[in-house]
Amino acid sequence: MTSSQPIDLQNSTIASASQQPLWKQEGAEPFLRIENVTKKFDDFTAVDNISLDIYKNELFCLLGGSGSGKSTLLRMLAGFESPTSGRILIDGIDMAGIQPWNRPVNMMFQSYALFPHLSVADNVAFGLKREGVSRSEVKQRVAQMLDMVQLGHLGKRKPHQLSGGQRQRVALARALIKRPKLLLLDEPLGALDKKLREETQFELINIQEELGVTFVVVTHDQEEAMTLATRIGVMNHGVIVQTDEPHDVYEYPNSRFVAEFIGSVNLFEGKVIEDEPDRVRIESPEAGATLYVNHGISCAPEQIVHVAVRPEKIKISHNRPQQQDNCIQGEIEDIAYMGSLSVFRVRLPNGKEVRVTQPNFTRSMGDRFTWNDKVFLCWDEESSVVLTA
Numbered sequence: 001m002t003s004s005q006p007i008d009l010q011n012s013t014i015a016s017a018s019q020q021p022l023w024k025q026e027g028a029e030p031f032l033r034i035e036n037v038t039k040k041f042d043d044f045t046a047v048d049n050i051s052l053d054i055y056k057n058e059l060f061c062l063l064g065g066s067g068s069g070k071s072t073l074l075r076m077l078a079g080f081e082s083p084t085s086g087r088i089l090i091d092g093i094d095m096a097g098i099q100p101w102n103r104p105v106n107m108m109f110q111s112y113a114l115f116p117h118l119s120v121a122d123n124v125a126f127g128l129k130r131e132g133v134s135r136s137e138v139k140q141r142v143a144q145m146l147d148m149v150q151l152g153h154l155g156k157r158k159p160h161q162l163s164g165g166q167r168q169r170v171a172l173a174r175a176l177i178k179r180p181k182l183l184l185l186d187e188p189l190g191a192l193d194k195k196l197r198e199e200t201q202f203e204l205i206n207i208q209e210e211l212g213v214t215f216v217v218v219t220h221d222q223e224e225a226m227t228l229a230t231r232i233g234v235m236n237h238g239v240i241v242q243t244d245e246p247h248d249v250y251e252y253p254n255s256r257f258v259a260e261f262i263g264s265v266n267l268f269e270g271k272v273i274e275d276e277p278d279r280v281r282i283e284s285p286e287a288g289a290t291l292y293v294n295h296g297i298s299c300a301p302e303q304i305v306h307v308a309v310r311p312e313k314i315k316i317s318h319n320r321p322q323q324q325d326n327c328i329q330g331e332i333e334d335i336a337y338m339g340s341l342s343v344f345r346v347r348l349p350n351g352k353e354v355r356v357t358q359p360n361f362t363r364s365m366g367d368r369f370t371w372n373d374k375v376f377l378c379w380d381e382e383s384s385v386v387l388t389a
Contacts, residue, residue: 021230022055022057023053023055023231028055030055031054031055031090032052032077032214033053033054033088034073035051035086035088035089036049036050036085036087037049037073037076037088038086039069039073039076039083040084046072047076047238048239049086049239050073050238050240052233057213057214058214058215058231059205059214059217059228059229059230060214060215060217060229060232061224061225061229061231061232061233062233062240063219063220063232063233064234064235065220065236066220067237068235068236068238069237069239071186071218074107074218077182077216078107078184079095079098079103080100082096090104091181105182105183105184106176106182106183106184107184108184108186109186110186110187111191112168112170112171113171114159114170115159116159116160118159119156119157120146120151120155120158120159120170121146123174124142124146124170124173125142125177126174127174127178141177142177148210148211149169149203150203151166151169154166163196164191164196165199168191168192169203172204172207176207182213182214182215183215184215184218185217186218187218187219187220188217188219189219189221197224201228205228217229222263226246226249226250229245231243232244232245234249234258241254241255241258242255249262250262251385253265253385255387256306259308263310264310264311264355266308266309266310266314267306267307268282268284268286268287268291268306268307269284269305270282270287270304270306271283271304272299272303272305275296275297277296279292279293279294279295279296280295280296280297280386281293282307284307286350287307287328288350289326290324291307291384292326292381293307293381293385294381295382297386298388299388305386306386307384307385307386307387308384308385308386309384311355311357312357312358312359313384314354314377314378314379315379316346316358316375316377317376318374318376320376321378323378325381326378326380326383326384327376328354328376328377329348329349330346330347330348330374330377331346331372331373331374332345332347332370333345333346333347335371337360342357343355343356343357344356344358344369344375354377356377
């Protein structure tokens with residue numbers, strides 16, 4: 001892959017928190033445009049008529065389970081696969097027929113694919129040397145890039161002498177040193193342990209912001225996507241089913257699939273018995289209560305819907321609260337102490353299980369809940385989402 005125009009680290013145009021992001025600005029031109037892209041392998045459709053706009057300086061995550069089509073879409077962006085139909089445009093240029101090495105793109109693989117016989121510095125310099133960049137410029141750019149990923153003191157080491165997180169940063173430096181306009185990352189943190197993965201996520205964000213390169217990250221890890229992304233595209237069976245900022249994907253899922261795939265959720269089936277512009281009331285035998293939501297929805301009279309409630313939105317108590325709606329009773333069946341929070345599995349009289357999480361604000365056990373306690377579960381009228389799909 002060839003290098004594009006040098007990145008000016010001093011003048012990278014990163015939007016501040018006070019500026020409206022490009023995807024919300026009317027008339028903003030996308031940096032990466034995917035138009036009606038389909039990819040078929042014989043009779044199997046891996047990517048099904050996807051259209052998506054990604055903007056300059058975004059850190060966009062494609063999130064989905066195995067077989068959802070996310071890696072196939074990433075490979076088409078890199079040029080390793082060709083669309084069966086549709087177009088991919090990068091910076092306004094149609095990528096049809098353009099080979100991977102001629103695209104303003106680089107890709108970082110999950111395995112990192114470092115050369116074991118080369119030093120850290122030589123691994124990072126490899127692409128520049130292949131392009132015939134002068135020795136003095138190679139040395140300067142390698143030093144700059146290694147300093148950026150905090151590995152300047154390890155340039156002479158071999159990959160086997162590094163930790164997993166350090167090898168990940170070497171691979172990132174090698175991918176970025178050729179100054180691509182677009183960096184593709186396929187499960188970049190999948191080989192790291194949980195603690196190191198969490199630390200590296202913030203390093204990745206800082207590097208992306210400093211360079212101003214557009215990142216597209218493929219991951220199956222919901223927490224990773226929520227931490228990294230400016231926006232998330234949730235994929236299922238070759239289709240992007242929702243594209244939104246992390247907060248909106250979590251708090252306002254557009255379907256049962258998204259609600260269940262992102263984090264943990266309780267779903268209650270019921271029938272709409274009142275539908276007004278500012279409220280919805282749902283009769284739910286599954287919950288054993290009437291559920292009330294303070295917003296309207298678009299549905300048919302008496303339509304069967306699902307009400308989604310996140311576990312942390314539910315309040316648990318020994319005594320019955322005064323509220324009538326959104327209040328159910330059950331018995332604690334299981335408790336998991338997770339340190340910062342406790343997880344309760346509460347069994348309703350009809351056998352349905354409800355998951356509740358509660359932060360552990362104090363070290364004292366105090367008036368805690370225990371197994372087989374009879375408890376009441378309640379939540380606010382704005383804490384649930386009505387799903388019609």
